[in-house]
Amino acid sequence: MMRILQRLLHLIPVLLGTTLVVFAMTAATPGDPVQVMLGDQRVTPEQVEALRHDMGLDLPWPERMASFVWRAMHGDFGLSFFHRRPVIDVIADRLPATIELTLAATLLALLIGIPLGLFAGVRRGKLSDRIASVSALLGVSLPGFWLGLLLMLLFSVTLHWFPVSGRSGYSDEPPAVTHLLLIDTLLARDPQAFLGALRHLALPALTLALPMAAVLMRVTRAAVIDVMRTDYVLFAQAKGLSRARVLGLHVLKNALAPTISVTAIEIGALLGGNMIVESIFAWPGVGRLVVEAIFARNYPLVQAAVLLYAVVFVVLNTLADLLYSVLNPRISA
Amino acid sequence: MSDTSILRIRDLSVTFPGDAGVVHAVDGVDLDVRRGECLGVVGESGSGKTVTFLATLGLLAPPAHVAASCLSWQGTDLRGLSQAAWRALRGRDIALTMQDALTALNPALTVGTQIIEVLAAHGDLPSTAARRTRAAELLRLVGIADPVRQLGAYPHELSGGMRQRVMIAVALACGPKLLIADEPTTALDVTVQAQVLELLDSLRAELELSLVLITHNLGVVAAHCNRIAVMYAGQVVEIGPTARVIDRPAHPYTAALLDCLPRLDRLDVTLRPIQGSIPNLTHLPPGCRFAARCTSRVAACDLPQSMRNVGVDHAARCHLARVA
Amino acid sequence: MSASVAASPTALGLRRLCADHVSTLCIGVVVFAGLVALAAPWIAPHDPADADLMRRLQPPVWQDGGDWSYPLGCDGLGHDMLSRLIFGARVSLGVGFGVVAASTVIGTLLGMLAGFARGALDAVLSRIADVLLGFPYLVFAIGLMGMMGPGLSNIVLTLVLKEWVVAFRVARGETLGAREQDYVEASRALGCRPLRILREEILPNILSPVLVVATIRTAQVIIMEASLSFLGLGVQPPAVSWGAMVADGREFLADGWWVATLPGVAILIVVLAINLASQGAREAFDPRLHR
Numbered sequence: 001m002m003r004i005l006q007r008l009l010h011l012i013p014v015l016l017g018t019t020l021v022v023f024a025m026t027a028a029t030p031g032d033p034v035q036v037m038l039g040d041q042r043v044t045p046e047q048v049e050a051l052r053h054d055m056g057l058d059l060p061w062p063e064r065m066a067s068f069v070w071r072a073m074h075g076d077f078g079l080s081f082f083h084r085r086p087v088i089d090v091i092a093d094r095l096p097a098t099i100e101l102t103l104a105a106t107l108l109a110l111l112i113g114i115p116l117g118l119f120a121g122v123r124r125g126k127l128s129d130r131i132a133s134v135s136a137l138l139g140v141s142l143p144g145f146w147l148g149l150l151l152m153l154l155f156s157v158t159l160h161w162f163p164v165s166g167r168s169g170y171s172d173e174p175p176a177v178t179h180l181l182l183i184d185t186l187l188a189r190d191p192q193a194f195l196g197a198l199r200h201l202a203l204p205a206l207t208l209a210l211p212m213a214a215v216l217m218r219v220t221r222a223a224v225i226d227v228m229r230t231d232y233v234l235f236a237q238a239k240g241l242s243r244a245r246v247l248g249l250h251v252l253k254n255a256l257a258p259t260i261s262v263t264a265i266e267i268g269a270l271l272g273g274n275m276i277v278e279s280i281f282a283w284p285g286v287g288r289l290v291v292e293a294i295f296a297r298n299y300p301l302v303q304a305a306v307l308l309y310a311v312v313f314v315v316l317n318t319l320a321d322l323l324y325s326v327l328n329p330r331i332s333a
Numbered sequence: 334m335s336d337t338s339i340l341r342i343r344d345l346s347v348t349f350p351g352d353a354g355v356v357h358a359v360d361g362v363d364l365d366v367r368r369g370e371c372l373g374v375v376g377e378s379g380s381g382k383t384v385t386f387l388a389t390l391g392l393l394a395p396p397a398h399v400a401a402s403c404l405s406w407q408g409t410d411l412r413g414l415s416q417a418a419w420r421a422l423r424g425r426d427i428a429l430t431m432q433d434a435l436t437a438l439n440p441a442l443t444v445g446t447q448i449i450e451v452l453a454a455h456g457d458l459p460s461t462a463a464r465r466t467r468a469a470e471l472l473r474l475v476g477i478a479d480p481v482r483q484l485g486a487y488p489h490e491l492s493g494g495m496r497q498r499v500m501i502a503v504a505l506a507c508g509p510k511l512l513i514a515d516e517p518t519t520a521l522d523v524t525v526q527a528q529v530l531e532l533l534d535s536l537r538a539e540l541e542l543s544l545v546l547i548t549h550n551l552g553v554v555a556a557h558c559n560r561i562a563v564m565y566a567g568q569v570v571e572i573g574p575t576a577r578v579i580d581r582p583a584h585p586y587t588a589a590l591l592d593c594l595p596r597l598d599r600l601d602v603t604l605r606p607i608q609g610s611i612p613n614l615t616h617l618p619p620g621c622r623f624a625a626r627c628t629s630r631v632a633a634c635d636l637p638q639s640m641r642n643v644g645v646d647h648a649a650r651c652h653l654a655r656v657a
Numbered sequence: 658m659s660a661s662v663a664a665s666p667t668a669l670g671l672r673r674l675c676a677d678h679v680s681t682l683c684i685g686v687v688v689f690a691g692l693v694a695l696a697a698p699w700i701a702p703h704d705p706a707d708a709d710l711m712r713r714l715q716p717p718v719w720q721d722g723g724d725w726s727y728p729l730g731c732d733g734l735g736h737d738m739l740s741r742l743i744f745g746a747r748v749s750l751g752v753g754f755g756v757v758a759a760s761t762v763i764g765t766l767l768g769m770l771a772g773f774a775r776g777a778l779d780a781v782l783s784r785i786a787d788v789l790l791g792f793p794y795l796v797f798a799i800g801l802m803g804m805m806g807p808g809l810s811n812i813v814l815t816l817v818l819k820e821w822v823v824a825f826r827v828a829r830g831e832t833l834g835a836r837e838q839d840y841v842e843a844s845r846a847l848g849c850r851p852l853r854i855l856r857e858e859i860l861p862n863i864l865s866p867v868l869v870v871a872t873i874r875t876a877q878v879i880i881m882e883a884s885l886s887f888l889g890l891g892v893q894p895p896a897v898s899w900g901a902m903v904a905d906g907r908e909f910l911a912d913g914w915w916v917a918t919l920p921g922v923a924i925l926i927v928v929l930a931i932n933l934a935s936q937g938a939r940e941a942f943d944p945r946l947h948r
Contacts, residue, residue: 026804141925143924145884231433238431306792310796328441
C-alpha cells in the first residue's frame, strides 16, 4: 500500500517536469514562432498580434511557463491554427485510430514474443532456440520504417494480400460506439467491414509488433533461462508436476516480471514508432497528425501530442511497476 | 539383505561437459536403500551426494549424462522410464527435499498452492476443498501452528525453520515411501536444526518412511541413521552400520572425517583438519582418489581401488582395510 | 586460466572477445563500414548528388538493364545508389558514434559526480534524468526536431540531449556501488582528493559497464537517426543519409524495389554487426559469466 502511494507521489514531479520540458521546446523554434507558423500566409498585423496573444507569447516567460502548465493540466493547448479548432479536439478525433493500432500491435507482440521466449529459453542451445534467437536479433536490428516498407512491398505491392494504406475500405463506417473499428464493426454485426478493417490493420500492426516481439522474446528467454536454473523449478519437477504446470506456472510467473517492465518501455517505443508507421501506411491517427503538424509548423499541436505521449508513457511505467510487485510478492513486502 | 532394499543403484555414473574436459561428478556408485531404514550419505560438497540422488530421480537434464548397470525402484527399472512414468513416481513414491527451502519454494506462489498442486498432480483427492483440508493437515503434521492461515502465506513471509517444515510437508503430501532429504539442516540455526531432525525421526516412525539423509555433518548421521555411506570425489568409499563405521572406520577418509569432529567426551584430543582439497573431477587420478591427502599412503594406493568387505554389511574402498 | 591470473579484467575481456569469431567478424564489419565512410570522396565511383534522369531507376547490375558503371542501380532521380550508400555511411555512422561518444562522456562525468557527491547535485540531476526518461525516445526526438527544424547539428543536439541519460544512470549506479568498496574507503581515509579518487579509483572500475552499454546504444542511435531522416527531419539534400534514401524509395516500391531496400540492408548490416559485437563484448567483460 505504501509502495503504491509512493509511486503515485513520485508521478507528480515527473509529470510536472515533463510539462516544463515540453514548454521549453518552444524555445527551440528558430526565430519567432508566430512568424514561422504563419509562413507566407497573408495576415494583418492585428491577426499576428491576436495569435501571439492566443499563444501567450506576449507575456514574460515565467508567466508563460506557469500559464502553459496550468492550461496543460486542463487539457487546453490553444487553437490549432491550421484546423481552426482547439488542438485537443483535433487530437481527440485521431486518438481512437492510434489506440486501436497500439493495442493491436501490443497484443500481437505479446502473443508472439512471450511464447517464443518461453520456448527458446526452455530449449536453450538447441537448433530451434538458435533460430528463434537469431530471428529476434534481426528483429531488434531492423529499422521499423524499413520493415514497414518491406512488408508493404511484399504483401501489398507484390502479393496484393493487404491494402497499401488507410484504415477502412468502406465509406460507410459502422456507428461509432468504442471508436475502435474492429470492435465497432463486430458490434454492428458487419463481417465484411470487420474483415476490411482487419486487413487494413494487419500490416501496420505487424510492423510495430515485430520489433517489440523481438525485444519481448529476448527478455523472456533470458528470464526463463535464469528461472530454469533455480532450485524451485527442480523442486517442482521433483514433486512430479506436469511439464505444462512447471513451465506455465512455476517458470512463467517468475519470468514474466521482467517482461512486464520491458513491455511498458516497449509501448513507449511503439508510441514513437506510431508516428513513422502511421505515416507509411497513411493510418489516420495521432502519429501521422504530429508528422503533418511538424511540416505545417503547427507547434501547439506538436507540443500537445508530445506531452500526451509522455504522460501515457509515464503512467504505463508506473502501472508496470505496480504489476511487477503483484507478480513478485517479495518486492511489495 | 538385498530383498529388503527398495531402491537399488549399481555402477551409477554421472558426467558433465566442463570447460576443461569431462567432469566425473559421480563414478561407479553402488547403493541400496532398505525398507524403513535411515541411510546417511556423508561427504564434502562436490563429493557427488546430491547428484547421485538427482540422477536416481531422473532430474538431471542434458548436458548431464547418466549411466548405470542397475537403477531400480521396488523391482521397476528406472532406466528409460517415460516422462509420464517419472512424474507418477516423483513426489508419489520418492520425494525430495532440498538444501535451502528459501530457494526451493517458488517465491511467487503461496504455500497452499505449492502443497495443493502435488496432491492435484497425483490425483489423490478429487475436490479442491478436500485438497485444501489435506494441505492444512500436512502443515499441522510438520508442526506449523495456525495451518489454515499459513496456507495463504508466501515463502518469504515465513521463518527459515517454518520454510523447511513447509518443504517437508510438500514432500510428504502424497505419502511417499522414500524421502530423500538433502542437507535438511544446513541452512538453519542450531536450535531449529534439532527440531527439524526430530520431526524427520518422528515422521519416519509414524509414516513407515525410508529416509536418505544427505549431509556433510557426521554428527547428524551418527545420531539419526541406521547406516552410513561416505562419499568422496564421486565414489562411495565406505558403507556400513552407523555404530561400526563410527567405532572402527575402515577407510582413512572416514577416519579423518571423524578426527575433524569435536568430541565432548575427549577434550584432550586435538582436532585434526584434513590437509589439501578434493581432487579435480576433470583430471582424476587412476588410483585411490584420497591418496594425495592420506597419511597412510603407500605405493599400492596408486592402483585402482575396489570395495572390500571388512565386516558384516561393512565395506570400504581401500586396499589397506582389513576385516576387524 | 592459470596463465592469465595476473591479467587485468579489461585485458582478459579483450582476449575473450578476440577468441569469439562472430564478434571478431562483426567488429571487422563495423570497422570496414567506418573506413568506407572516411574514404567516401575517394572511393565513391560517382558524385552522389549527380542526377541524370536518363538513368532514372536503372536497375542493379544483376538485373536486366543494369550495367557495371552503376553496380547497385540508380534511384528515382538517377543518382548512383552505390555512391549514395557510401556517402550515407558518413551520416549514419558519424551521427551514431558521435552522439554516443558525446553522450557517454557527458553522462559518465555527470553520473560520477552525482554518485560521488550525492546530496543536492545528485537529486537535481536524477530528477532531470527521470523526466527525460519519461519521454519515449522517438517521441522526444521527433517532437524536438519538429520544433527546431531539420538538419545535422539539430539531430546531434536532440539525440545527445536524450542519450546522455543512459550513460548517466549506468555511471551513477556503478559509482554509488564503487563508493562503498574498501579500496575507495581506503583512499579516502588516506586523504586522497576527491578528483583523484574519481579519476584513479572509480573511473577504471566503472568503465567496462559504461563502454558495453555505449556499444549497444550506438546501434539504437543509428536507427534513431535513420528514423528521423526517413521522416525528412534529418540532413537535407544534397547531403545523403540511409534513412532519407529509404524515404526516397517509398514512391518507387513497385518500379524500383532496390531504391528503398538497399539502404535498409546497409542499416541492418551495420546495426546487426554492432548488436552482435556488443553482445559478445557483454559476455566477454561480464565477470559473473566466467567463474
